[in-house]
Amino acid sequence: MEQVKGVVSGSKGASVSVQSILVPDPGPGEARVKVQACGVCHTDLHYREGAITNDYPILLGHEAAGVVEKVGPGVENIAVGDYVILAWRAPCGTCRSCQRGRPWYCFASRNASQPMTLENGSALSNALGIGAFTELSLVHADQAVKVDSRARPEAAGLVGCGIMAGLGAALNTGAVGRGDSVAVFGCGGVGDAAIAGAKLAGAHTIIGVDIDARKLVQAKAFGATHTIDASAGDPVEAIRDLTGGNGANVCIDAVGIPETYKQAFFARDHAGTVVLVGVPNPDMKIELPLLEVFGRGGALKSSWYGDCLPTRDFPEIINLYLQGRLDLDGFVSETIPLDGVEDAFGKMQRGEVLRSVVVF
Numbered sequence: 001m002e003q004v005k006g007v008v009s010g011s012k013g014a015s016v017s018v019q020s021i022l023v024p025d026p027g028p029g030e031a032r033v034k035v036q037a038c039g040v041c042h043t044d045l046h047y048r049e050g051a052i053t054n055d056y057p058i059l060l061g062h063e064a065a066g067v068v069e070k071v072g073p074g075v076e077n078i079a080v081g082d083y084v085i086l087a088w089r090a091p092c093g094t095c096r097s098c099q100r101g102r103p104w105y106c107f108a109s110r111n112a113s114q115p116m117t118l119e120n121g122s123a124l125s126n127a128l129g130i131g132a133f134t135e136l137s138l139v140h141a142d143q144a145v146k147v148d149s150r151a152r153p154e155a156a157g158l159v160g161c162g163i164m165a166g167l168g169a170a171l172n173t174g175a176v177g178r179g180d181s182v183a184v185f186g187c188g189g190v191g192d193a194a195i196a197g198a199k200l201a202g203a204h205t206i207i208g209v210d211i212d213a214r215k216l217v218q219a220k221a222f223g224a225t226h227t228i229d230a231s232a233g234d235p236v237e238a239i240r241d242l243t244g245g246n247g248a249n250v251c252i253d254a255v256g257i258p259e260t261y262k263q264a265f266f267a268r269d270h271a272g273t274v275v276l277v278g279v280p281n282p283d284m285k286i287e288l289p290l291l292e293v294f295g296r297g298g299a300l301k302s303s304w305y306g307d308c309l310p311t312r313d314f315p316e317i318i319n320l321y322l323q324g325r326l327d328l329d330g331f332v333s334e335t336i337p338l339d340g341v342e343d344a345f346g347k348m349q350r351g352e353v354l355r356s357v358v359v360f
């Protein structure tokens, strides 16, 4: 058992705080990771706002890279000293999806079996089954994916959630291909990663849509060929104008609110694909003309974690980064200390950052 500091969300809507937490020695199949960097993702804020679970207290943080510090009995995939990215999907191999060869839809993804706790012994639930705003994090060994240690942790950690979600929304869920037109709604960390993914896939036209002009400048740097400021009004017509009057082949909603989902739906070409990767709040609803759902054809898809398989995709993304073909550094707006997470939420809400990254 080790005592370290961690960022805890104690109750719905309340500010997060740094608290002492107890991290058990790894048991069978578990690993303890010395976290070197962990990004602040919008999903952490969703947890703090009570939009995901009421299971407080919650240890936040889930976009992390670090070094394996200790492994439990029976762990074979990693060893002490390995440089790893933490994954919130570690397919079980035996659920109905895994058994049918679709492990990215695994319904029983693996997590550590022992809880990390507060000093008073109360068990912490972990953001996305990880909990990595802490110097040491206990995970299932399969959640620790070994990657090339030349990638700096501030950049590599982001692959563990936002980058993978965005890249995968374009490459895996949306299956963007050469010559496609793509519109991305919301150019935050996830949306810009979707833009970068569309560029890697060889898309012809990549349209970044946001209500914040600063985000549109960054979207261009990641590969948007055009940008639209939606604060000026509905962007659907402008997207049609940029796509020969037809709409985009793939529309990716990286905000996750009814307004942007409807825009994505109507900005899509016939037989195109809508990908919802932004996470809606539980009270949100949409209404669509059913005839349009039918008549436009194509596919309305959701993207959980970019339909990724971490052991397949993380090392490849790091490889693209090290080859200079994917600018992971461009997502790191600032590095902050562990007690800077609450401030970082404010900066995220004010649109000042793509990612604030806690470094230890």
Ligand SMILES: NC(=O)c1ccc[n+]([C@@H]2O[C@H](COP(=O)([O-])OP(=O)(O)OC[C@H]3O[C@@H](n4cnc5c(N)ncnc54)[C@H](O)[C@@H]3O)[C@@H](O)[C@H]2O)c1
Pocket: 041, 042, 043, 046, 161, 162, 165, 185, 186, 187, 188, 189, 190, 191, 209, 210, 211, 212, 215, 230, 254, 255, 256, 259, 260, 276, 277, 278, 279, 280, 303, 304, 305, 306, 348, 349, 351, 353, 354
């Ligand atoms: N599906 C997944 O597996 C997965 C993984 C990670 C994050 N997410 C979700 O993705 C979403 C985006 O995360 P992020 O970290 O990039 O957040 P972020 O806050 O950095 O970015 C959101 C962006 O949307 C823009 N925006 C807000 N309202 C808009 C509107 N009406 N029209 C256009 N743009 C608008 C904001 O200006 C901002 O640039 C969140 O909902 C997050 O929870 C999903």
Ligand SMILES: [Zn+2]
Pocket: 091, 092, 093, 094, 095, 096, 097, 098, 099, 103, 105, 106, 107, 108, 109
């Ligand atoms: Zn499974």
Ligand SMILES: [Zn+2]
Pocket: 041, 042, 043, 044, 062, 063, 161, 162
């Ligand atoms: Zn995340």
